[in-house]
Structure formats: structure tokens, C-alpha cells
Amino acid sequence: LILMPQPAYNHSKICSISVAHFYSLCYTICMKENLIHYRTCVCNINYHMVWSVKYRRKILNPEIEEYLKELVQQIAEDKGFTVHLFECGEGDHVHCFVSAPPKLSITAIVKYLKGITGRKLFERFPEIRDQLWKGELWNHSYYVETIGSVSEENIRRYIEHQSKSY
Secondary structure (H helix, E strand, O other): OOOOOOOEEEEEEEEHHHHHHHHHHHHHHHHHOOOEEEOOEOOOOOEEEEEEEEHOOOOOOHHHHHHHHHHHHHHHHHHEEEEEEEEEEOOOOEEEEEEEEOOOHHHHHHHHHHHHHHOOOOOOOOHHHHOOOOOOOOOOOOOOEEEEEHHHHHHHHHHHHHHHOO
């Protein structure tokens, strides 16, 4: 049995290159899922939105919720964004998971959804107006967060490990 000497490798360099390659590959694979292709860009922009009924009145019964779901889908189709999930919670607030192109701001999307649904719900169910003061269905505020398929940590690693060959 003859043992040949092994060449000296810089394990820390190999390890850092492997880690960088892994995160680059992971970022690339994750980002390729759910991409939306437009004429001038490719993107994956998702939001989780929550808004509540004025005074947290529990007026969103099953009949109103069903109509509200239909309205939200119709508004999304008309305005150019996608609603993946829509649910009413505890009869007094709404959760919505939306994908949108970069030309649509989150404020515009919320304005469309709250404004149009509020008006149409009052038209279809005038009795809910009696449970609210001042004729407003939705609270003025809302919650929104961006949802990504890649964590902030992975994006940071990906950017930090870009080659600087300039």
C-alpha cells in the first residue's frame, strides 16, 4: 500500500466558494418560481394585506363574505393584479394575499379594494349601514407586508457574494 501525499487545499476558500455558490443557486431557483413576465420587467411582488370594518363591527357574515370574495376577484381582474387568497376573520376584518405588477402601488390596490367593495356592499346590503356611523364600512387604516420567496438573509448573502470584476 503506497500513500500518495494529498495536495494542500485551502479549505476555507473552497468552503466559502461552495457556500456562495449554494446561496446563489438557492436564490436563483427560488426566484424563478412564481415569476411574472411583463414587457419591460420580470418580477415577483406579493403583499399580505389586512383591513378591518369600522369600529370592528362584526358584520361580515357568510353571505356578505361570499359576495365580498367575488367583488375582490372582479376588482383584481379589472385593475390588473391577482388575489391568491381572501378570507374574512372573525366577522370584522379581511386578509388578502395579492400579487401585483410594479406599476401598481400598494396604496392604489388598497384604495381600489376598500373603496369599491365598500360602495358595492352598501348597495347590495343596505342594512349594514345601520350598524355603522357616518356611512363608512372600512376603517381608514390597513396593515400590509411584503411577502417574498427568498428570505432577507439569503438576499444579503447573494449580494455580498457577487464577483467584483470591473
